[in-house]
Each structure stands twice: as C-alpha cells, then as structure tokens.
Amino acid sequence: xxxxxxxxxxxxxxxxxxxxxxxxxxxxxxxxxxxxxxxxxxxxxxxxxxxxxxxxxxxxxxxxxxxxxxxxxxxxxxxxxxxxxxxxxxxxxxxxxxxxxxxxxxxxxxxxxxxxxxxxxxxxxxxxxxxxxxxxxxxxxxxxxxxxxxxxxxxxxxxxxxxxxxxxxxxxxxxxxxxxxxxxxxxxxxxxxxxxxxxxxxxxxxxxxxxxxxxxxxxxxxxxxxxxxxxxxxxxxxxxxxxxxxxxxxxxxxxxxxxxxxxxxxxxxxxxxxxxxxxxxxxxxxxxxxxxxxxxxxxxxxxxxxxxxxxxxxxxxxxxxxxxxxxxxxxxxxxxxxxxxxxxxxxxxxxxxxxxxxxxxxxxxxxx
Numbered sequence: 001x002x003x004x005x006x007x008x009x010x011x012x013x014x015x016x017x018x019x020x021x022x023x024x025x026x027x028x029x030x031x032x033x034x035x036x037x038x039x040x041x042x043x044x045x046x047x048x049x050x051x052x053x054x055x056x057x058x059x060x061x062x063x064x065x066x067x068x069x070x071x072x073x074x075x076x077x078x079x080x081x082x083x084x085x086x087x088x089x090x091x092x093x094x095x096x097x098x099x100x101x102x103x104x105x106x107x108x109x110x111x112x113x114x115x116x117x118x119x120x121x122x123x124x125x126x127x128x129x130x131x132x133x134x135x136x137x138x139x140x141x142x143x144x145x146x147x148x149x150x151x152x153x154x155x156x157x158x159x160x161x162x163x164x165x166x167x168x169x170x171x172x173x174x175x176x177x178x179x180x181x182x183x184x185x186x187x188x189x190x191x192x193x194x195x196x197x198x199x200x201x202x203x204x205x206x207x208x209x210x211x212x213x214x215x216x217x218x219x220x221x222x223x224x225x226x227x228x229x230x231x232x233x234x235x236x237x238x239x240x241x242x243x244x245x246x247x248x249x250x251x252x253x254x255x256x257x258x259x260x261x262x263x264x265x266x267x268x269x270x271x272x273x274x275x276x277x278x279x280x281x282x283x284x285x286x287x288x289x290x291x292x293x294x295x296x297x298x299x300x301x302x303x304x305x306x307x308x309x310x311x312x313x314x315x316x317x318x319x320x321x322x323x324x325x326x327x328x329x330x331x332x333x334x335x336x337x338x339x340x341x342x343x344x345x346x347x348x349x350x351x352x353x354x355x356x357x358x359x360x361x362x363x364x365x366x367x368x
Contacts, residue, residue, distance in 0.1 A: 011110035018130020049101025083320035170227030183252030216287035
C-alpha cells in the first residue's frame with residue numbers, strides 16, 4: 001500500500017462507532033518486545049538497528065493481518081509524511097524523529113501499526129473504536145503470538161518481557177483509551193479526576209500522549225505499571241475506571257443542562273457559528289469548537305450522523321494533513337485559512353443546533 005492510499009482512507013476508528021463511543025473515542029493496546037542478542041535501539045549502532053529491522057520487517061509483512069500493508073523505512077518518508085502518521089496516532093513523535101534502521105508497518109484499516117526500533121525493537125499497537133480494550137488485545141495478541149513463533153523474543157521467567165524502560169517490564173503492555181470529557185472540563189472537575197486516576201496507578205495525558213495538551217477536551221488514560229499483573233488484570237482495572245469516568249462525565253453533562261442550560265447552548269451555538277462562518281481559524285480553536293459540536297451530537301442537539309464527520313475533521317485539520325492536502329509547505333496563516341475552508345466545506349450541510357428540548361424544559365419549570 002502506498003502512502004497516498006493510506007491518506008485517502010480515514011482510519012477505521014474514525015468511521016465506525018463502538019461501545020460508549022459518545023465518550024470513549026478509541027481503545028488502544030500497545031505491546032513492547034525485543035529480540036535476544038541485540039542491543040536496545042537507544043544503545044545500538046546504526047548497523048545493529050538495520051540488522052534488527054531487516055530481521056523483523058519480512059515477518060511483519062507476511063502476517064495475514066498485514067496483507068497489502070503500508071511498510072516503509074523512516075528515512076524514506078518526508079518530515080510532513082511522518083507528522084501525518086503522528087497525527088493519526090499510528091506512530092509516536094519520538095519515532096518520527098528516528099533515522100536509519102527504523103521503520104513502520106501498518107494494515108490497510110489502520111487498526112494495527114508496528115514501529116520497528118523505536119524505544120524497543122518492536123512497538124505494536126491495536127486501535128478499536130469505543131470501549132473495546134479486550135477486543136483490541138485479542139487482535140494484537142494473535143499477531144504477537146505469531147511473531148513470537150518466528151522471532152527470538154527477550155523473555156525472563158522472573159521479569160517477563162525485557163524492555164528498554166523498566167516500567168514496561170512484565171507484560172510489556174500499555175492499555176489506554178481516548179476519552180472526550182467536555183462535561184468534566186466545563187464543570188471544572190477535570191483536575192480532581194486526573195489526580196484521582198494518578199493515585200490509583202493510571203496516567204492521564206493529552207491528545208498526543210505524554211507532555212501534550214488536552215486539546216478538544218480529549219484525554220488519554222492508561223496503566224503505568226506492567227510488572228506483577230496479567231494483561232487481563234490490567235485491562236479489567238482500566239475498564240472499571242473508565243466506566244466510572246463515563247458515568248461521571250454523563251452526570252456532569254446532565255448537571256450543566258439542569259443548572260446552566262444557557263451555558264451549554266452558548267458553547268455549542270458559538271462553536272457552530274464560528275466553524276460555519278470563520279475564514280481563519282487556528283488548530284487549537286478549531287479542535288475545541290469541534291469538541292462542542294461533538295457534544296451537541298451526544299446530547300441530541302446536532303444530528304448524530306455528524307459525529308463521523310467531526311471525528312475525521314479532528315485529524316484532517318492538523319498541520320501536516322493540511323500541508324499534504326495543499327501539496328506544499330504552508331505558513332501558519334495559510335494553514336489557518338485552509339483549515340477554515342475545509343471545515344466550512346465539511347460542515348456545509350450541518351443544520352443549526354436545535355435547543356428546543358432545553359427551551360421546553362425551561363418553560364415547564366417557569367409554569368410550575
């Protein structure tokens with residue numbers, strides 16, 4: 001599969017709803033693996049990394065799930081192409097900066113992606129829409145099992161899978177979910193939510209992982225420890241916490257609707273007006289307004305079928321996607337203009353938010 005083909009098709013999770021997908025955007029499972037007898041990528045020489053890559057890539061490309069996959073060395077991708085893969089959550093920012101001996105392989109649906117010689121020799125991930133951590137794990141576990149039969153994994157009976165970072169020892173698994181939490185943000189409960197998650201061994205990060213901002217009210221929540229627990233125990237613990245967060249988010253949304261309905265109308269209505277008519281818009285502003293339109297879909301003020309359009313736009317208005325679309329490097333102002341054009345065209349058929357249900361309830365309360 002060529003890079004151009006990859007670009008034409010939004011990832012499967014953008015187009016297909018999943019369980020609890022009004023709040024849980026995606027579920028992701030990542031596995032870290034290394035080969036016996038080779039230095040970790042961060043310590044390896046160029047020749048060593050190339051040797052590992054040449055050993056691993058053929059096995060990846062032969063997997064049934066990877067038929068007609070996109071497979072490329074990082075040195076053969078332009079900076080913008082690498083950034084597109086980062087914006088689609090298919091590779092990490094760190095991997096985008098890698099040089100010789102590093103590559104990436106992903107399936108056509110963009111549900112499975114593998115980084116070769118990132119921090120570990122193998123960083124494999126599976127992404128599913130909605131709350132489907134167990135489904136994502138089963139998909140990736142099958143691939144991992146097939147590879148383990150072909151490649152000499154570094155494994156210790158006491159410490160489990162050996163990894164470059166000690167925090168990944170054991171299962172080598174990180175389970176995470178991307179959550180849309182505008183209710184908790186608007187009700188100013190998000191900080192205590194993050195602190196509560198940290199206290200029970202979970203990490204909460206922004207849109208692109210560690211050290212990034214939580215744009216569009218999107219937060220990644222994941223396990224921090226992999227040693228001493230099975231994959232099933234890690235997933236079960238994370239699912240319990242996510243289910244509680246889903247309940248908290250729904251309660252926060254309903255509380256705002258009951259106590260401050262005008263605030264909700266204003267946030268969603270203002271987002272609609274800006275996105276519908278703006279001719280210059282920054283990435284941050286666009287993402288935050290799209291978050292409000294998505295909230296409008298969840299609450300029934302905006303047609304639910306618009307959610308897929310919003311999911312795709314959240315990715316396709318990012319800087320690298322815009323420059324790929326324009327087929328040239330753009331200045332920040334040119335990106336802001338093109339972003340506004342794309343949003344206006346995509347939302348051309350979007351009907352204005354319908355707040356009649358709020359107004360009816362307000363009138364009923366006044367009559368009482």
